[in-house]
Amino acid sequence: MTAKKEISDLLVAAAQQAMAAGDLPSIALPDATVEHPQKSGFGDYASSIALKLSRAAKPRQALDIAKILVSHLPASAIVGQAEVAPPGFINFTLSDNWLKRQVETIVAAGDEFGSVDLGKREKVQVEFVSANPVGPLHVGNGRGAILGSTLANILAKAGQEVTREYYLNDAGSQLDAFFRTLWARYRQALGQEAEIPADGYAGTYMSDLAGEIVASEGDRFLRLPEAEALTALGQLGMARIIDWIKTDLRNIGVEFDVWFSEKSLYANSQFDQAFSLLKERGYVVEREGAVWFASTALGEDKDTVVIRSNGTPTYFASDIAYHYNKFVERGFDRVIDIWGADHQGHVNRMKVVLSALGIDPSRLGILITQLVTLKRGSEVIKISKRTGDIITLREVIEEVGADACRFFFLARSADSQMDFDLALAKEQSQENPVYYVQYAHARIASILRTAAEKGIGYEDGDVDLLSTEPELTLIRKMLEFPELVELAAVNLEPHHLPHYSQELAGIFHSFYKQCRVISEDDQLTKARLKLVHAAKIALANALDLMGMTAPERM
RNA sequence: GCCCCUGUAGCUCAGUGGAUAGAGCGCCGGCCUCCGGAGCCGGGUGCGGGCGUUCGAGUCGCCCCAGGGGUACCA
The missing domain is CATH 1.10.730.10 (Isoleucyl-tRNA Synthetase; Domain 1)
Incomplete structure (x- = not known):
């Protein structure tokens, strides 16, 4: 137990005793939160509980209440001194003897020092990165990776049973665009005329990838029927990209327990099960040739397409099935999704669909990491997978090192947009x-x-x-x-x-x-x-x- | 338009409704007979604006201003 918690407990005990003795009226206790005073001279911990009690306990003054609480404080080895300070704070100073003994406690705990007990051990999933396997990771992915892996570490230290998971989008329209781009680049690499699709990936890494494949596989895909070639080549390309991603992640110390395939949601009929459940509960409507989730029935601004008029499921369809799988099939008590700022619009929709499935949405925590602006000096480097060349996470790691990269990303709260100046990070290396x-x-x-x-x-x-x-x-x-x-x-x-x-x-x-x-x-x-x-x-x-x-x- | 995030020191950022708002970098001074000077000590400037709630607001609410993101039968 932390000293903080123990002091908080002492305060609660003191208040109860004071009430039992009639020194204080019997009133509901506010949170006996204890904090570290900003300034020295006010002890190690301070409580404002008397100030909070004074409203309900009128006409008692906060200062008097504080004195009463101190007089009823149970004896404790932790507290060396408990003082009352105007306008009604109680300041605690830790006992020197107790403090010294903690050195032994820490040494004995070793690697376990810092572990805490949150009162319950839950099965928690942290899902993060989950970048589409259509290109190298960028710094935004890196931010999510570092945040997610650290959060997973922290939750494990807090006694939770943690699963670290990467959701692999191995289906869907973006992958399709990736396949078509790779096919075009592959043919170009072999001297054929081919055009990059308008919705394709313009980055030069696609040419590099095509070149690598030509080097190892030759022109054998040209001899297949086009549809077959597209898929076979695409799968090979995707596998290589996943290797890049895994390598990059390993290089910043990020490991996953589970790589979860989007495609498997359909093969294992997770989508069918989730979808039937939604339908049963009356949240599915057909309109304009498409199938919709009736989000408006649950307070959203608009309904959301689940199955397009061409019969293919949307990303949201997969997400419904995926979260059904997380909560119902695999039984996680809590799920934490870490998404980039571009997914912010999905937060409410995801929570709403959980309600529709009969799952308490408070079991899902969604952290949005705000954008990272990469800079080199004053020059801003635009991050986009689709408009061409980018600074990849790999380049950043090579430039500033994994430890520095982790530290800088971690030092900012996820809510804050951040500037990452490569020139500065390098300069500051000492x-x-x-x-x-x-x-x-x-x-x-x-x-x-x-x-x-x-x-x-x-x-x-x-x-x-x-x-x-x-x-x-x-x-x-x-x-x-x-x-x-x-x-x-x-x-x-x-x-x-x-x-x-x-x-x-x-x-x-x-x-x-x-x-x-x-x-x-x-x-x-x-x-x-x-x-x-x-x-x-x-x-x-x-x-x-x-x-x-x-x-x-x- | 609507929704989300952010505005704190010259810069990058912390700050669980509490007492005199912090750190790093940068800048200016000091400190090596001694376990690692990648270190230590000192020096100063600030909560975008307004109105509320509260005994008490950087923190909560409303309005305004500014920056970013989202608002697809893309993910």
Whole structure:
């Protein structure tokens, strides 16, 4: 349990006791939320519960209520001091003794440090990237990939049973356009006249892909009937693109548990099942030769086509079947979809269709990542798969490195549009927060190596000797880590991690400057070795959640 | 037009209705007899505008202004 939660519980207990004793009227308790005061001097945690209670408990003043609560506060090893401050805050200072002992707790927890218990273990699916296999990943895909993989890590750390999934659009009209483009490029590569379809993919990577295929397969597709050639060649091209995608993802540390085929939804009649259910419930209408989902019946602005007048299902049809599969067939308790800003219009429709299927829409969380504007200096680079050449994710990774790429993408909340200046990212490669954090880890590793070389063991180090301000500040900051994991897991907000890791690294560097670890004082040396070992664990675990490396040397 | 996201320091961005709004970069000064100077210490400027709700608003509501995205029988 985090200190935060424990203090919150103490407050609730105090309020209940005060009411039982008649010192406070029996009223409903507001959330006993506890926060870190912005300014030092107000303790480690502060609660404004008395201010919130004062309205209902009139004519009691908030300050008096705070005093009453403090007087009923149960004894606790965690709290060193609980003070009342106007206009009615209760400020808690952690006990030094308890703080010191947490070093042992952290070292004992090791990789598990930071794990939190949200009270229930749910089966959670995080679906992300899911880019169509029609071209290389761009930086927008990269943002989703990094956000999704980190969020999955965080949820796992918070005790959830997490499945990471990539939805592969291996059917549909965009793939069809990809097939036709590749066919044209293939014929061009073999010296034939061929025109790129108007709705095709103009990027030069398509010519490269066609060239690769000619090199390995020759002209054998020309000897097939055209329809057959188109499909056979297309499948081969798609497989190669998927390989590119997998390679890029691996290079930024993103792995999936499941690659889910859109096509399989039709082969396994998931679509038929979902569709019949919708029909049964009266949400299907036929009009203008097409089949529609009656979204307007559930408050949407317009109905949505599910089956086109030419008989082919739309993307939305697949999405209905896919989410039916997620919730009903596979039984996920919660599903988190991470989509790009261009899918924003689908959010409500998706939630509405879940209601229509009888699935509680609150079980689906949809995160929209806002656009990434790629820049090189002041020059804006337009991202579009369809209008020609693009800066791919691969190029960005090669330029700035996977760790830096992850850190920068993670540091911004998904809601914020962001500028990614390649020139700047490269320039900053030394003065970069990424290295600042990793350097702290490497520095600790170096200290521990030095200690090992000198044969200093610190298992028996006495944490009671840790008493100076820099030491205790470092411990305090480490203890925020589990709280942060909980915050990020509950709010689906990974962007707190980079900020936290920078703060933790900063406090460590400051400690390092002020406190010599390996000194003539054997006992203090051992105690401090234990402390920096704990700090190394905290840094490593934070970096690990972010999918970054924690280098022993730099 | 309607819907969604965003406007916080020169720049890039944090900020769970609370007390004196933060970080990094950039800029200007300091700090290496000592475990890694990719480090430390100091220096300053800001919540787009207005009206509300509240004991208390950067945070919630409404209106306005600005930027971006969506609004297909594309995905």
